[in-house]
Amino acid sequence: MERKKVTNLGAAAASTVKIRRYWHSFSLHLNLDITMPSSVIQAYEYNAEQHTLRITFVSGKVYNYKAVPKQVYVGMRGAVSKGKYFNSYIKDLYEFEELE
Numbered sequence: 001m002e003r004k005k006v007t008n009l010g011a012a013a014a015s016t017v018k019i020r021r022y023w024h025s026f027s028l029h030l031n032l033d034i035t036m037p038s039s040v041i042q043a044y045e046y047n048a049e050q051h052t053l054r055i056t057f058v059s060g061k062v063y064n065y066k067a068v069p070k071q072v073y074v075g076m077r078g079a080v081s082k083g084k085y086f087n088s089y090i091k092d093l094y095e096f097e098e099l100e
Contacts, residue, residue, distance in 0.1 A: 040083035046073040054099070055086070062099040065090060 038058070045054045046068070053068040053076075072089055079085035 038082045041086060044076065044082070046070075053090070053094075055090075063096045064099055065094040065096045068094055 040058060041055055042058045043056045046052070047054070048070060051067055051069065053065040053073055054062060055065065056062045068090070075089060076082060076085050
């Protein structure tokens with residue numbers, strides 16, 4: 001009887017993994033606005049069609065970074081420290097414009 005319960009839990013966990021994989025794949029094709037706790041970055045938004053990354057800093061300044069590959073955006077999504085990731089992989093590496 002307990003073995004059956006473990007099998008059911010395994011099936012439920014496998015379904016959850018499939019849903020997460022689908023959502024992750026699906027979300028990369030959308031223009032998403034991500035807000036997170038950070039001492040430097042208030043929010044960021046990636047435009048997959050134009051390959052632009054818009055970053056809003058806690059200071060209120062907004063910058064649009066151009067020709068940013070999707071992999072850089074995915075890396076930022078997964079980074080524990082958005083500010084450190086920005087400094088290492090985006091700042092001074094991509095052309096940008098201040099928007100506001």
